[in-house]
Amino acid sequence: MLEQIKVFHQVVDSGSFSQAAKVLHMAPSSIARNIDSLEAQLKTTLFKRSTRQLVLTEEGDYFYKQSGKLVEDTDVLLAEMRGAQDTPQGMLRISVFESFGNLCLAPIIPEFLQMYPDIKIELDLDNKLVDLYSENVDLAIRIGVPQDSGLKARKLLNHPTLLTASPTYLNHRPPITLPSDLHEHNCLLISQERQRNHWFFAKGKAQQKISVKGNFISKGGSPLLTAALKDCGVLLLSEWMVKSYIESGQLVEVLPGWTVNHWEEGSGEIFAIYKAAQYPKPHVRAFLDFLIKKLS
Incomplete structure (x- = not known):
């Protein structure tokens, strides 16, 4: 029964x-x-x-x-x-948004597979939200805590965003000293499926909602990052995506005194999400523990 x-x-x-x-x-x-x-x-x-x-x-x-x-x-x-006696083994199906999957997961998965040779990984790089039950996904990595009470979540890392542009772009355009100056600039935009895009700025008690526009919109961050590196405009992306380019001088942080996000409530945190109705299987537990250790 x-x-x-x-x-x-x-x-x-x-x-x-x-x-x-x-x-x-x-x-x-x-x-x-x-x-x-x-x-x-x-x-x-x-x-x-x-x-x-x-x-x-x-x-x-x-x-x-x-x-x-x-x-x-x-x-x-x-x-x-x-x-x-429960040796981690079997197929592990992971759904992750494209930029994080390419930049953070793909480089460390080979190490995990060497540690657990009996595990196979099927990686789905997709920015849409998947149903873990109907699509038979073991683990999803998403921004923010899931609304579904039937799912569990473990925090992987914080998700701050930075405003950047290439030195060449900034040298040939009006200076950006206030958030409102962005009205005069080409902004590279994450698709929000709404008619107008806004970036939300905060500095102390001051808060500003700035309408932004640009000639390049993408559901994923990687194409926008490439465009920014080729001097196409101002970019708002996760710190973990742009940090190395800031350090190398290929990108410059814009309005560093301000906190800026895609959403009014902030950019949140990144979580690993899995089914709550089941005790995590050994290969799911093993990957969660490995992921948290590597990303910490």
């Missing part, structure tokens, strides 16, 4: 029998039989089935919430019983 309950949880998390079947590597018909059997044992209907959507009944919602701890406690118990 426990396996049927796990199948039931995956169906709820995935939103459909077919998605759950993909995650569990089972045929959709097997998923349906597991749910039918569980409903027969419980003598209740768990789902309102229709051709358009799958919705929990009142009893199904109650059973999902109450059985969640049972599933998690079982996974924890099995992990404890296996103890040191």
Whole structure:
């Protein structure tokens, strides 16, 4: 019955029998039989089935919430019983936003694979938010704490942003001494999927919201960084992306006395996110520990 309950949880998390079947590597018909059997044992209907959507009944919602701890406690118990015999192995699927994946993860993954030769990594560099359940992702790296209470998060590092431009660009354009001076400059912009872009400045108690515009917009930071290095405009990016170029003199920090962010509430922190309903598998735990140690 426990396996049927796990199948039931995956169906709820995935939103459909077919998605759950993909995650569990089972045929959709097997998923349906597991749910039918569980409903027969419980003598209740768990789902309102229709051709358009799958919705929990009142009893199904109650059973999902109450059985969640049972599933998690079982996974924890099995992990404890296996103890040191649990060698990290298997496929580890990681989703990470493009710039961080290229600059921070890609260089250290070979070292991790040398430490754990029985682990395989599938790395997805994508700036969209993925559903860890329906897309069968073990670990996602994102900016900010997840809103989904069904996920856990471990902080990896802070995420300050810096305003920079190349010396050549700055030498051929009006000086930037105040945030409002950016109105006269070409700003390289992260796509925010909104009509107008703003950068938010703070200095002591002073706060300013500056409307910015430019001729290059990208969902990822790497193309914008390349453009800034080729003297195309003013760039607002993560410190870990631009720090080495500032040190080499290829970029110069602009308005260093101000704190500046893409969002009014700040740029937040970077977290590793994983499923809360399950005790982290050995290969997930191993990568989390390795990542935190390397990034610290």
